[in-house]
Amino acid sequence: MNRKLNIFRTSIFGLMLLPGLTFGADVASSPWGSDDEIGRLNLITPESRRAALQNLNPAVTYDLSVEYFIGMPSWQAAGDPHFQIWMTHTPKGTKVDDPLSVGDRQNDRVSYSGSAFSMYAHTGTHIDALNHFGLNGKIWNHFSAAQYLGDRGWQKTGAENIPPIIARGVLLDVPAAKQVDELSPGYRITREDLEKTLVAQDTVIFPGDVVLIRTGRMRHYNDAQRFMENAPGLGMAAARFLAEDKQVLSLGADNLSFEAFPSEDANNYVPVHTYLLAQQGVTIMELVDLEQLARDRVYHFAFIGTPLKLRGADAAPLRPIAIPYADAE
Template identity: 50%
Template sequence: MSTQAQMPAQIAVAQQSATLADVGANTWQALEEIARAGERGDDLLIFPETYLNGYLFDSADEVSRSALTLGSPSLAAVAEASAAHGVHTVMGFLERDGDDVYNSAAIFGPDGLLGKYRKQHLPFLGADRFVVPGRDRAPRVVATPFGNVGMMICFDLRFPESARELALQGADIIAMPTAWPMHATFLADHVTRVRALENLVYLAVADRADEEAGTQYLGRSQIIGPDGSVVLDALDATGTFSATVDLASARRKRLVFTPGEYAGACSTPANPISTASWCARTTTNADLTPRPWRSTTVCGPEFITEETRNKIAAHAAQFRQVTQSPFGPDDEIGMLNLLSPAAARDVLHRADGGAAIDLSVDMFMGMPSWVKAGDPAFQQWMTHTPRGTVLDDLTGAGEQNRLVGYSGDAVSMYTHTGTHIDTLNHFGYNGEIWNGFNERQHLSSRHWTKCGADKIPPIIGRGVLFDVAALHGVDMLPDNYGIGGADLQAALDRQGVKFRPGDIALVNTGRMSQWPDPAKYIDNSPGLNLDGAQFLARAGASVIGADNSALEQMPAQDDENWQVVHTYLLGEAGVPIMGVVDCQQLAADKLSRVCVRRRLPEDPRCDRGADASPRDAADRLTSRLS
């Protein structure tokens, strides 16, 4: 298999309904979807298992009557439509060959039939009870202009040899028609990711989400990347869903390992397998004072492909220089681009809607806030009172003011008050901010015209709690304690959690236990040091938040930069910061993984150009993840 994988390729999965035993109606629906795929520019379109026939037959006679020969009019029509619209189509069908019937999938392209596969592993379910296992040992990977496509079907997924055989034959993407019932959620949640990751290939699954013969299909058609990440998940929606992927990344079977990036020398294998080495060494210092590392070394490589690494700005960052965005010259949101719609759907699907936790704090006069640089504290005052309106008649309503009791108030504050998110224009270097935007061209007399709070999209993602206080067995870390990469990795190890690119990092120092005393909460706060910030940014954090006021260790341990973490994360790494995040309940309930949701304000124009948005305080909730 020697075809050159083009990049990018547009892959589509058809999560479409079908009618049991109605080959004509199903074929017509398939032809319409192939035409639409051609209009969209899809390179590969995958249909569910036995799509042309249906699946839940009750007898061998029914299966036999519905089965199609390879030269049948229905399959000929699929081949003709694929050629006419320039689409490569993987179609699932029941195949008759002499006296035998097989559960088959065939791939058609501009030149007709390119390849065929007969399902080898048969569960005692539906049509599979009445078909013959495939025994054909011919290669089932076909070359296409955009890459090599392998095929397997549904139950084959449970057997690692099926996917490995395809990978060894050179598959860049495995197309898998399936007919998952509702109880197969563990396959969609876990096994698909494992198969893609262990073979470093793309895996595209097409299922149905309708009902057939009284049985509900699961849906969850999906595309998984070679790093195990979810590129697309259709959940239970009916439709055809597509994503653009770089199939060439599946050719990179040898990944780059960067030894000692976080904790000195670490034993590395002769054939390394990771681009982001997470090497941490444990310490048991009771007073948390940084000391020379002990001999216990834990190396936990996180799989990050070169494709993903190239999207993480921290890997291209230069010391004290703003970074050009990997997402293009117009990008204003940085690593928030790592929050994909597919990942959002996945995390919402797994969230416990009945266990919502508010991470925000209330706003009130006298609350802790940053005032040391002359910024205003939170203030609230009445602009109108019922009695005052009668006296001054500012409404012009006259005697009506005695009937209508009118109250109104106003607030003023620094935008970094309470639970808030810092935007990428908050800090930079030498008059420049993220992506090279500068004060000469992009700073008006009122606000920045780039990277403001109005540009921040709705945030829905997988949150990971780093309970550093619990790691060290204390309710609150000591004043001015700097949290480094080793602390963060040790917290993950203790909690048994992996941190993935696009995740939202939440750091618990225990500082919220001092709320709402301004002096105890604000001054000399523990927080991230530069090493800790680099650890999270290079791991692909989309947002980083903490339960202290400034996220970082205060004061900073840098004689030249009093906001070393802010300037690094916002200017170099493109990672927005959340401050004053109440992690107490998360820590108390030992919730290491949560769904983080932040809604947009009703009128984002009110935040235009702002370097922080405090109003998402009331809009940020988390839910327990299953």
């Protein structure tokens, strides 16, 4: 282990120990109290942020978000709205309509463009709030839909509560460790895959890290049909390894669904989501573009992600960035 990782070992990351969680067939009670709405994100402290932002090389900064465009990959199979964008003002239309009553002379001089867009909350690079999936009518920390879900969204664990995420980030390039360009359709990532990837990359995960998992599916992002069809994703054993053994802060991947289908659980069609969100308090990021990080073999970095503060929402668009450390790890 080199000098930089030794610094992290003795930093706040090496000292983080997650309070015990009890879970089974039901949602978990938060170890941070009955009012907690952000789960593992409570591990973000001034000390952890300071440690994550030490010794950076901002000359090379990676944008991990995708572009939004008509026809982009989205949850079409579930009937959710696609991304749409349309013009509300154009220079020519403004001259015809004169919506501000300023007259032809000013409308000829001032070229006015305006637009609007609509989309499902889980479109593009985004983060799932802890209310996205639950069990038996309840979400994380036993908040019930009957009591806290109104016509204007959730009154608990809404996306507005998610703080800016500043933490040490780790990339797990699973295809590279398996010596392939991308994982095969429907491939379910195992614990053994993750352990082998850590060895191949000479990478260490500390408690409180943001861990991003590359499947290689992002290579097909501009081909929505190919991107969405039978994507590889995380399996339950791998999720338990990261959440329990490694005590991660948050997880992300480059695919649309995060986990692989069909489900491993005959009684739960999204067991990885319910386990992470409702039983472990781990937020999930999807459609994270990891191709440039993988190309440059940047496996450790400062992760900065700031979701939109959408009140009551079960997800929010995210513009994450990765800043490598000045010392190559």
